[in-house]
Each structure stands twice: as structure tokens, then as C-alpha cells.
Amino acid sequence: MVELGKLNTLTVLKRLDFGIYLDGGDGEEILLPRRYVPEGCSVGDELEVFIYLDSEDLLIATTETPKAEVGECAYLNVIEVNRIGAFLDWGLPKDLLVPFGEQQKPMQVGQSYVVYLYVDQASERIAASTKLDKFLADTSPYYKVQQQVDLLICGRTDLGYRAVVDGGTIGLLFKSDVLTPITMGQKVKGYIKHIREDKKLDLCLQLVTRQALDALSEQILAFIEKEGGQSSLTEKSPPDVIAKQFGVSKSSYKKALGKLYKKRLIVIEKTHIALVDTGTK
Numbered sequence: 001m002v003e004l005g006k007l008n009t010l011t012v013l014k015r016l017d018f019g020i021y022l023d024g025g026d027g028e029e030i031l032l033p034r035r036y037v038p039e040g041c042s043v044g045d046e047l048e049v050f051i052y053l054d055s056e057d058l059l060i061a062t063t064e065t066p067k068a069e070v071g072e073c074a075y076l077n078v079i080e081v082n083r084i085g086a087f088l089d090w091g092l093p094k095d096l097l098v099p100f101g102e103q104q105k106p107m108q109v110g111q112s113y114v115v116y117l118y119v120d121q122a123s124e125r126i127a128a129s130t131k132l133d134k135f136l137a138d139t140s141p142y143y144k145v146q147q148q149v150d151l152l153i154c155g156r157t158d159l160g161y162r163a164v165v166d167g168g169t170i171g172l173l174f175k176s177d178v179l180t181p182i183t184m185g186q187k188v189k190g191y192i193k194h195i196r197e198d199k200k201l202d203l204c205l206q207l208v209t210r211q212a213l214d215a216l217s218e219q220i221l222a223f224i225e226k227e228g229g230q231s232s233l234t235e236k237s238p239p240d241v242i243a244k245q246f247g248v249s250k251s252s253y254k255k256a257l258g259k260l261y262k263k264r265l266i267v268i269e270k271t272h273i274a275l276v277d278t279g280t281k
Contacts, residue, residue, distance in 0.1 A: 001025045002051050002059070004119055005070030005126045012045045022049065022061055032061040052126055055094060067091045070117045070126060073152055073164050075185025077112045088115065088128060102129035114154040114185055132170060139199035140169045143192045146207055151190040153182055163190070163203055171201035176250040178205065179243040208252050216248055216256040221265065230274040
């Protein structure tokens with residue numbers, strides 16, 4: 001049985017002038033048009049092909065690889081909007097439909113959106129949705145803190161950015177953990193920063209290890225000393241100012257300050273931090 005909207009390995013049944021027919025199981029034959037047939041292909045060979053529906057809603061095969069399969073998320077461009085919905089370029093001759101009911105907000109030609117690909121149960125057609133929460137969970141019991149993951153930036157919130165984690169879960173990336181600008185649809189490597197009691201995932205782009213914090217602490221001490229024993233760069237300073245000076249997130253900076261404070265190497269005031277042995281009053 002073939003899987004619609006996914007890569008399948010199928011056997012060549014017969015070859016004709018206009019293409020070859022592949023064994024789709026249960027007596028079904030699926031056409032691979034001649035322009036996609038590999039040179040030297042013979043009956044009995046196995047081919048990896050992508051299965052979708054043509055303009056007449058018949059199963060058809062292609063050796064072209066789409067930008068995403070059913071069950072995956074992708075950042076795709078809108079090339080047309082009509083009375084049916086928005087149509088996306090997903091790398092195949094037949095464009096991908098996002099019905100109006102599956103649009104978080106009205107989609108516009110020329111704009112790109114993160115969508116989830118699915119098979120519509122009513123029409124049995126491949127479609128896409130920007131309503132990611134309908135298809136992806138925001139909790140997972142399978143991750144561990146500091147585990148590396150693949151992220152797809154999919155939205156903005158007051159706290160920061162939403163990201164699809166390994167294609168299957170939505171997590172939160174806080175503004176304070178973002179050092180350089182990131183954009184919608186961007187794919188980046190990240191880490192599980194924290195797993196909340198409800199199993200929701202907090203993410204980060206840099207892994208804060210004990211060694212990294214120790215190195216940062218030394219950087220901070222050297223910086224304060226260079227500034228004459230006192231610095232206005234406190235834990236309340238803007239994230240971009242901290243990132244520019246030390247190349248770390250505000251969260252990491254605050255942790256390093258905390259370590260130095262516990263060791264009684266610095267004092268922390270409202271307007272500045274200072275080395276203990278310089279005096280602050």
C-alpha cells in the first residue's frame with residue numbers, strides 16, 4: 001500500500017511510450033511519466049518515488065523531491081490566492097493548497113509561511129495548514145535538558161519565538177536567549193534549555209555548560225578590572241548590549257554574575273557591579 005504524500009519504493013511493472021507503471025499494491029498501477037523515468041530502467045527494478053495526486057486527482061509518481069512531505073513542516077512561498085485558498089510552491093508541478101479554513105490569518109501572494117502538510121480526510125488530497133497547533137504537540141516526554149535539536153522558527157510571541165522541534169513539537173525560544181537576529185522559517189541548531197513540569201519545552205541556541213560559565217566569569221572579571229573596577233553592565237542591561245560585549249545571552253550573563261557574587265568576587269548594585277576589593281561606596 002503506497003503512502004500518499006511521501007517517498008515510496010515501488011517496483012516497475014511495465015514500460016510504455018509515455019512512461020512506466022509502478023506496483024502500488026492491491027492491484028493498483030501508478031504512472032511515472034516518461035520525463036521522470038531514469039535511463040536504463042527496466043521491469044522489475046525498484047524506484048524511490050514521491051506519490052501525489054495529479055490535476056485529475058489520480059495517483060501519480062515523480063522522481064522529483066518536494067520541499068516537504070506529509071507530516072512535515074516547511075517554509076513555503078504563496079504563488080496564488082483564489083476562491084479556494086492559497087497555493088504554495090512546494091517543488092512539484094501541482095501547487096500545494098492551503099484552504100481558507102486552515103489559514104491562521106489571510107495569506108498573501110509573495111509571502112512565505114511555515115505550514116504543516118497533511119492529507120485531508122474528506123477529499124483525500126494533500127493540503128497544508130498554518131495552524132500548526134492542530135497537528136503538533138507543545139509537550140513531549142522524550143527530550144532531555146541540553147539535548148541538541150533541529151529548530152524551525154515558526155512564530156513570534158511577546159516572550160520570544162516559537163519553534164518546531166525536530167519536526168514534531170513546538171517549543172519556546174526566549175528573546176533573552178537570542179543573540180543575533182533570526183527570521184521566520186529559519187532552520188537552526190538548538191538545545192533543550194528547560195523542561196517545565198507540564199512537559200513544555202524551553203529552548204536556547206547556545207548550550208550553557210559549567211566550563212562556558214567559568215570562562216565567561218573570567219571575562220567579566222577582566223572587563224570590570226579594565227573599566228577601573230566598576231561596570232554599568234548589570235543583570236538589568238539590555239540583551240543586545242550584553243551580547244555585543246560578551247557574545248552571550250542575557251541569561252548566561254546573569255548566571256555568571258550569580259557565580260561571581262556567590263564567590264564574593266563582585267558586588268551587585270542597582271546601577272553597577274564592582275569588584276569587591278575596589279569598594280563601591
